[in-house]
Amino acid sequence: METSADMKKSAGKKQVRLLGICCNWSPFACYNAAGMARLAMPPDFRLMRVMCIGRINQALILRAFEYGADGVILLECLDEDCRYGPGPGVGHENVRRVRKLLHLLGIDQERLVERSFGAHEKDVLVETLWRFADQIQALGPMTGGDALGVKRPAL
């Protein structure tokens, strides 16, 4: 859902690849509501919907970077809202460890972000995504374009 307004907003900026890994429950309800309300989303942003952030492990976050993401955001439920129990907690632990791995690899830890949302916070979610996009824009694409992308697919 890329509008011409979005295109203008991103004009003149380096193209970065943004990936959101989104829990099916509260955050996706927000995302869906934002779409229904036609709120503008960052243009380079892609969403991957999973049943629960607890399904995501260190490997899958790391693989996003291996395949060429310049920034990854985990969109989670609030700790007390998880439909399954431990989901957001697993997310926090994985983010903590993958950030350490990114640091070892010399990749800015700020490229990995996690945020929790209540089911009604569509405006907060959209604002968060724009702020995330700005943050990654400021960091720019990962070292030397496709340097890290062994399997960097075409946009």
Next chain:
Amino acid sequence: MNEIDRIIKAQSLFQCLECGKCSAACPRRLTGKEYSPRLLAHKVIAEREDEAFIENAVWDCLSCGMCSERCPSGVKFSGFILDMRTLLAETKGLQGYRAHDGAIHSWMRMMTAPELEQNRLDWVSEDLGVAESGDVAFFVGCAPYFDVFFAGIEVDTLSIAKDSIRLLNFMDIKPVLLRDERCCGHDLLWTGDRENFERLCRLNYETFRAAGVREIVVSCPECYHVLSEHMPRVIPGFDIKITLLLDLLQREVHKGGKAFRSLKRRATYQDPCRLGRMAGRYAAPRELLGLIPELRLAEMENSGPSALCCGNCGFINCDAHSKQIQVQRLQEARATGAEMLITACPKCLIHLTCAIRDRLRQGSVKMEIRDILSVLADQIAWYGG
């Protein structure tokens, strides 16, 4: 010539007598897995159309080398597996069933980026004697990464690197540590990703040259296996001396006033496959441990050339059979009456720790597990000190 024909010839598969000693000794086979090195050799030679069987079996091997050890005919089975995996990865994109969802292979591939500027030496503390430049470098390996990734089972592989440097300091060597060192690529090599493996080799060689070092001291058996055997085949005119830390210790420990403090424990030793069957180092670890007064070393039922694998290699195909091998190994270790299991490879440490901590075992295979270099570093002292 067909590539498979070439592999068969190069790895002496035609010498197979179909005696079946390989399958009778294969740890994976012995845990009941439907996998047989003998049958795989037969299929590749005579029934090559059974591609599904061959493709499965090639990835099932642990590459522990027990089959080659038992083979009376000199079939190079591990070499055959390595070549077949490389071929199947190249032609069919196969990569085996990757443990931990392939995270370890991911960071190895990310390290093929030439622009990478790692922060891999944050752990180096003041008490470790390291040099900015010199002839000898110490190869740290993936320890900083392992300790983050495997924080859940509380392994401490970084202490092996620290203890290695302490031991080197005792031998009057202040090694250079390489900020741009990459993974040796062992796991990419053994999962068939030749292209990225060779990239890592070239980047590591550039790093060695840029640092001006002539000798690399290695503590990890897998790194040693790659750096001493495979890297010279990738880099023409490879001119860096690769030294195994255990060899260096064995040579230097008797010189000038070094001694070991006593350790009143009963221990047993796990031969890592890359150190034992692949590099033939059975005596060095035992001799070094034998220097520690009061440390009683008991051998397991299967030890030395017959040592059982730690259940997994290259972080692929970890399954219930791997766990069974690990549990069997730990039971063997406990049956010796040892309180401590000493190993010499960080992977053995990780895999066996995983089995020790398995909740379903309810502590039945629990025992202290330590790396040989940590044991030696803790006990070494100056005479009269």
